[in-house]
Amino acid sequence: MRQLTEQELQTLLAKLAGYTGRSLNNLIVPQSDSEDERHVFRLQGNRVYYVKKSLADLSTSFPRDTLLSLGNCIGKFTKTGKFRIHITALDVIAPHARYKVWIKDNGIMPYLYGSNVVKAHVGRWSEDIPEHTGVLVYDSNDTPLGFGVTARSTAEIRKLDPTAIAVFRQADVGEYLREEDTLFTTYFQSPQSNGGNTSALNKIFDSYRDAPEENPDGIGIEGAMKFLGDIQVQLDEVACLGIAELLKSPSMGEFTREGFVNGWRSVGCDNLQKMIAHAADVRARIPAEPDLFRRVYRYTFPLCRMQGQRNLQFDIAAEQWRLFFTPEHGGIQWNTPTTPWLDWWIEYLEERGKRPVNKDLWEQVEVFLRKTLEDENFGWWSADAAWPGTLDEFVGWVQAKRGKSSEEMEVE
Known part of the structure; x- marks a missing residue:
């Protein structure tokens, strides 16, 4: 764990300022009379942590390869040098948020399943929010749910139809449930591939084949119906067609190995629980997202x-x-x-x-x-x-x- 370089620090602070504005000073100035008690930013691998200086100093006595996490993970740097903020930064950012959006009760579940916020789900918002500006998303009880970026200014959003996107989701607390089995390794250990496990996906595909000998790389109608039932998708709902589009089904009730594996890998799903969660996400997003x-x-x-x-x-x-x-x-x-x-x-x-x-x-x-x-x-x-x-x-x-x-x- 080390201090950030000047360039890394500028990139990080620019990202945070998009959500906090001038309140960013409250994060970087000493928060008490004790120098050791103030919080600092530290880099471990490609991830940035917000931690008390006294703990950061203690961490130097641990080998880097054995130190997994310390303090609050704010996010990580990409290979191109950009900074991607993570949901674990929510508790750090929320008290200092400059712009806020409160969503109605009927918009909470779609948001927590990874959907963008549509106008119909907005209860209220801070006045005069500019276009493409970072906002914190709350429920009606002022509980922070995540953060995102406005699709339009507040003045423009008022003129749009109810299904228009108001806020592009960037992170939400639903990730703790949707990605429960991978969240820790994804954000606190060595970087992992964003795609699903190909071997695991091939095994799932094989388990639903109707005729392995005659058609080793295809799932027929019976297998497709069983698979859709297992991921809690009904045949008479639009979400079923959404899954067919994702997996590039050649015809109704059929899946190919290539389409199945590539489709699920593209959304990072390599087990049935993740597929169930993604299907629920598709179900919520289809009527809300015109594209x-x-x-x-x-x-x-x-x-x-x-x-x-x-x-x-x-x-x-x-x-x-x-x-x-x-x-x-x-x-x-x-x-x-x-x-x-x-x-x-x-x-x-x-x-x-x-x-x-x-x-x-x-x-x-x-x-x-x-x-x-x-x-x-x-x-x-x-x-x-x-x-x-x-x-x-x-x-x-x-x-x-x-x-x-x-x-x-x-x-x-």
């Missing part, structure tokens, strides 16, 4: 398409729309105060003869949904825009149906 929702939604088109066909059968498409565009199974609600969009969309397509759905229409329906949730009165609509013809006609159909409904109400 993730769109990625999973678009992957569903080739996943559900019949082999040898370019388009998606209408009945399959309608089933998936009912899954993605209702909240009951992990999707988002496609309804507005005056328009039952999902019901009308399917009704309209049924009237047109239940034609197969091509890739462009499939993808643009989700974009169309976002627009209608922002403004159900088509203030954003232009006949000259490059929408699929089916959606152009649907707009006219909706306008005509609304007019008919208004006439019926007047007659009554």
Whole structure:
């Protein structure tokens, strides 16, 4: 354990100042009349600790390879020289936080499962927080839960829709549960690989194979159903499609060894408990994060398409729309105060003869949904825009149906 170099100290203090502002002085000036009792920063390996000077001095009598941890771990330096703050710094930073965000009770679990904070989950925040600024995240009882960076300024966030990201999560106390079996080695021993253990993942994959001799590198329908059940994922929820996207499933109910191993390694999961936690995280994030929702939604088109066909059968498409565009199974609600969009969309397509759905229409329906949730009165609509013809006609159909409904109400 040694003192930080001038460059290392500047990098560390710049990172901390992003959360504390001028209150950073309270961390680095003597906190008592005794020189030995003040706190200092020390480096062990690539990790920085905040510790009493008297203890730091005592630590010099231990060989470096036997000293695992001392004081509070603030974070670690990356190979490129950047500093990455860790959740164990929360107790050090929280009393000196400059900007704060308090989340509602219904936003606590998604956050503690690793999700970003969306506008709908924000209860209140410090005034005039700039864009891309470090904030501490609290529950309604002022308990610190973690920290992150604002996606927009407070003034801009107020104008966004409820599903827009307000705070990008950087660390949260849920890590103590999600990564219970690896937290100690990850942050207090020698640096470990971020990926999951390939050998362990291959063993898990092998245990779910339906026909090891005929198909040694594939999991079939029975094995896939058992695996999804074991990681607590239902077949009729959007999270199931999120897992399929992660593992690059070639078709519904199938996994390849390459996709399975690479997918789980990419998120650092190499046992069932981690996979269960990640599945819960995906479940919470899909309806809250538009980019993730769109990625999973678009992957569903080739996943559900019949082999040898370019388009998606209408009945399959309608089933998936009912899954993605209702909240009951992990999707988002496609309804507005005056328009039952999902019901009308399917009704309209049924009237047109239940034609197969091509890739462009499939993808643009989700974009169309976002627009209608922002403004159900088509203030954003232009006949000259490059929408699929089916959606152009649907707009006219909706306008005509609304007019008919208004006439019926007047007659009554």
